[in-house]
Amino acid sequence: MRNFKQLALGTAVAAGVGLTGILSTAAQAQDTNYVPLLTYRTGPYAGSGIPIANGMHDYLAMLNERDGGVGGVKIAIEECETGYNAQKGVECYEATKGKGALVYNPYSTGITLQLIPKAGVDKIPVLSMGYGLSAAAVGETFPWIFNVPDTYWDGASVIIKYIGEQEGGLENLKGKKIGYIFLDAGYGREPIPLLEKLAEKYGFELMQYPVPGAEMQNQSSQWLNVRRDRPDYMVMWGWGAMSPTAIKEAVKIRYPMDKFIGVWWSAGDDDAAAGGEGAKGYKALNFSGVGGDFPALNDIRKHVIETGNSSTDAASVGSTLYNRGVLNSVIIAEAIRTAQEKTGKKVITGEDMRIGLEALNLDEARLEELGLKGFAHPMKVTCEDHGGSNPVFVQEWDGKQWRQASDWIEPMTDEVRPLLEAAAKDYAEKNAPWPKRTEPCPD
């Protein structure tokens, strides 16, 4: 009898929760644009995940406070904790997609790969900003996936181009050894095909040093191998606890830091600071602003942080990964605004959002209008190109903070684009029957 009562009570509570969920969904559908954020503030990758989550949240929250949202419609923000785990990421997706989600930002290549086949079916685009499947830049094959402003292959090509510049020309890479240390997961393995192709073309030797996820904080073997192999340059695709540990280990074996270059995700302030004085000279790619001196960031401080509506420590506004999160939300907000203009609707759907993303044009004038002049390179998405292959720059750690160390560098588009198209074709064949694009290009 007691069990029966508990069961009845449990059922009533569950029904109540379910009903509340339905009601809140209905409410969201009526007067807000719902943006779920797949974030990770816990677990081994939280060190990288927290500043990005804060940046994403704070910019959208600032728009709600300052402007009443986008186009007069507030953005309903809901975070779902993935722990950088693909299974949990898919659970978050399934749990939130029915609430009218406009777009997903998985912040994990593993989760992105899981969501790619679902996006077209559920009609909700995926924005994997500077990560995920590089081939997804081919809009003809992947109309629902966007990886603007750059793919990993763009990033890898910029690093090789930059190294070539240091050596006096790409032709001088012949006979050089370039080491590649990477998180042994979908993320870290993604640029290998391009690096191998470039190694073949320019005659350098690519030496690979995989770091298993469980060994992120135990990399002495990888760096002993580096010490023995003596690569001329080291390239890193690290994330979470891997990046600071790698920088510490590089310092430990006295690897010349000015020849150690990380991708834009290995560019956290905490990553570099872990190496102390010895980390001076460490370099990383970047495509979002350096520092906190931008009017939009001041608005975040004023409307969100100082009012206690954020979990961000004021000092971390302007850090590389925080700014990266902000840029991600700038793209979301601008895509919503574009979608509203294109469809004439204020409250939009995932399908409308796809149109907004595909017609995104974040030019210099618009960046200035947003209070983000110089925060990012202008970017434009087209039907054909969802990545954009936009220029990125190299930043250098001076022992206390990052400083821009190069001009904007164009990726090797002529090398990358044919490979992206071949990879997209290959993906479609391996996942046959992959649907043919039926979505029209926005006007």
Place this chain on the structure above:
Amino acid sequence: MLYDIFIDPFVQMYDMPDFFLQVLWEGFVAGILYALIALGFVLIFKASGVFNFAQGIMVVFAGLTLVGLNENGVPAYLALILTIGVMGVLAYGVERVVMRPLVNQPEIILLMATIGLTYFLIGFGEFVFGGEPKQMITEQLGLPTGSTAFEIGDRGLIILQHIDIAAAVIAILMVAALGIFFNKTRIGRALRAVADDHQAALSVGISLNQIWAIVWFAAGLVALATGIMWGARSDVSFALEIVAFKALPVLILGGFTSIPGAIVGGLIIGFGEKIGELYWGGLVGGGIESWLAYIIALIFLLFRPQGLFGERIIERI
């Protein structure tokens, strides 16, 4: 192929003796750190027969408490003392809330309880300290930083990190202290009695609850030392919990009940995985050390199923 497996690695060792010595040193340091983690598991297993799944998170929790207190303005040494106090409170709490109600329950229940404790400490730690990695307060604690390089021959170089030397010294001191504690003190002998037979120990007036609290506290201290040393090598983050499970092959090898076993097992695994990775790993693309440790442990098990120093249990039917 045969040359690559059987000849080339030894040629490399001969050609680059400085590098070989560096590999041995790194293996030694890794082994010492694995041994420290394994020691925490052994202490609790000896006293209660429980595989403490929470040992890894205790390492993180202790490290985070120390750094977190210091970040909040508590001087380093006071933070260290307070952290020891926190680990004492944790030990008392675990004994009262987790262990005592589960006396005489099957071992699998106790294992499940430690898994529950793990998730509690993860959530509690993240709630109190946040999920961001923190820098270990190495210098404030007076631990050495920097490195010393020894030149060998024309190009040879061995680099010894001062923190690694300190880790080795502290680990040796901790093992010695635990050895004296277990063998020369009344409580230590009582603990060994509990480890041998709970009921017999109870019948001669040994308080099981007191022993469990003490042993969890000792495991907490070992966790704190491990957290400081490993945190100084990378940083203090929840990813350290995963590293703690590097102690599993050490336990398989050394036996779950032997302190010398933890030390010798740690060193064998440490040397084995570094030498294996550096000289044979390249044959299969590298990254073999995460599973090589288990292969080494399993090979030893073929010859000594109870581990190197584990107690041989013979059950007569």
